[in-house]
Amino acid sequence: MRLYELGETGLLRRIESILADREVASALTAEATLVVGIGDDAAAWSVHGSNVSETLTTDTMVDNIHFSNANMSWRDVGWRSMVANLSDIAAMGGVPSLALVTLGLPGSTLVEDVEDVYKGLVDACRAYEVTIAGGDLVTSPTFFISITMSGLQSGEMLLRSSANVGDLVAVTGPLGLSRGGLEVLSRGDTGRDEYAQRLVEAHRHPKPRLPEGRMLVQGGVRAALDVSDGLVGDLKKMMLASNLAANIIAKNVKIDPALNAIYGTSAIDLALNGGEDYELLFAAPYKTIEQIKTVLPHVNIVGEVVAGLPGIVTVKHDQGETIHDGRFGWEHFRQ
Template sequence: MSISDEFAFIKDIQPERLFHAQKVVGIGDDAAIIGVEEGFEKIVCVDTMVEGVHFTRGTMKPFDIGYKALAANISDVAAMGGYPLYYLVSITISKEWSQEELRAIYDGMRSLGDQYEVDLIGGDTTSGKTMVLSVFVIGQVEKGKRLLRSRAKEGDVVFVSGTVGDSAGGLDILLHNEGASTEHPSLMEYHQRPKPQVTLGRMLSKFERVSLNDVSDGLASELLEIAEASQVDILINKETIPISEDLQNYRAEKAFQWAMTGGEDFELVGSIPETDWVKLQEECQTAGIKITKIGTVSSGEGRAFLKSHDGVQELKKEGYNHFNRG
């Protein structure tokens, strides 16, 4: 491990202030203590990034690694309708990483944490052969307002926020086409510094019934998870899938495939009763949030289908799978 003094490093990354100081005992004791606020349920999630699997030095700067690791967890909290409060970090450090690079990783997390008022309250450091970064986030949502995948029902409108496929396009540039980086910087930013949709998740939690998922493994995979959890069928229309002009200009022939299976867009996909759809559209327009109707829900057995000019085909879970990398 390239940290000369572990305790000095921990002191160096300790935040100077806490957004929720009145509710927490953070770094400095054997464990953190957090308060439980009446009328709320806690949301807990963890996400791990492994060097050579989720990132390389060629695709992510240290700052971006930290930023994205925290963003993935905040996105999970958003998909539950909640908002993040605290995070903890466990990091395994290989000797190839300098102390300056490690500090940049934490700076990336701090930058995003400041945007969402999330406090670093603990963690662990150890040495190993490969860099492994695990981030654990604690959030909360009002009791009775949590959003689940299992709440889709027949007649619902299926929607997705933003555009999908941009992160995969950005990764393609970073891996295979560096010359396109100056023409499509936004695609690389989507991959390296995704934007969790907390505002939309909070907005959706105010509705009586919503099913929700975040687009981490690919749109097709997330839709199937909702269909299976709700035991319904979902039909989406190819022509309505929101794909950015930037992605179309970069690789039009790959854009739809990346939209369906690329993953790591961290947009929100879900369903809402048709009677609430217009109200949701109006609220999103007021908030400046792009949201698109892409399909409908029908009774069924947990399947998802794609309708196009070629007919209707059943979707498969073809998004990213850590245990099927061949």
């Protein structure tokens, strides 16, 4: 069977079954304890004798699959690939520490382009206080960039599996802007007006919600992930991990004025399904969220966690409901 017939979810299941058949005791257990394994934004463990937990995450971007240099500069490509990892640390409620950067490079690559990628990486490192501590440079027919990032945190972690029935579902800020910016770019509209520029900037230069992640932890939130595949798709992942279902109340999803001005009635689709805004999606009791709104005023309650088939997300529109099953919003390998 070819991969495009099976899809990412199917492949993940097969891999998990190979791993489960051959589970091994890790040397980790002697000096540290694994807290989170496969299935969350990052792996996490705690070292014995220390009250600090550590997280480790990795994210890879491939040329013409995850980005196109036609739509963004190489420097933006560097920024975005670092941000994708920073966002995973934010989604655990951690503080980033070290990054390892691997580049796969065709021999014909312009050296100046590689330097620009590094400048973008370092821009993000400076903005969010991460150190590039190593990596790998390899020859490859396809350009790709793979980053691994470690984070440190004292106290609790934000996990996908911690949602409870009765929790409300909220996000830390507006959704759909990055995808809206990509569509603007695809139409060649980059400089049209201030709104278009705002969307394009959101696409090219997303910001990881690191302070927001820390504030969620400190405010008592326990269930969160980052919106990288779209609100509906990522909420499904949280519900699958928590063995619960959720409803999204479409009219409660705040639409950013820029998205509204350019996309009108289809703005809601971008907000529900657009990815890579890197806002944090979280679930918590109403009182906890109200308290958090005093420090994070852009927090927007968009739905609720309910009992039901694990992973089922229902979008309640005024004109009816749309039911989404447990499949992810964005699935690799499918044709």
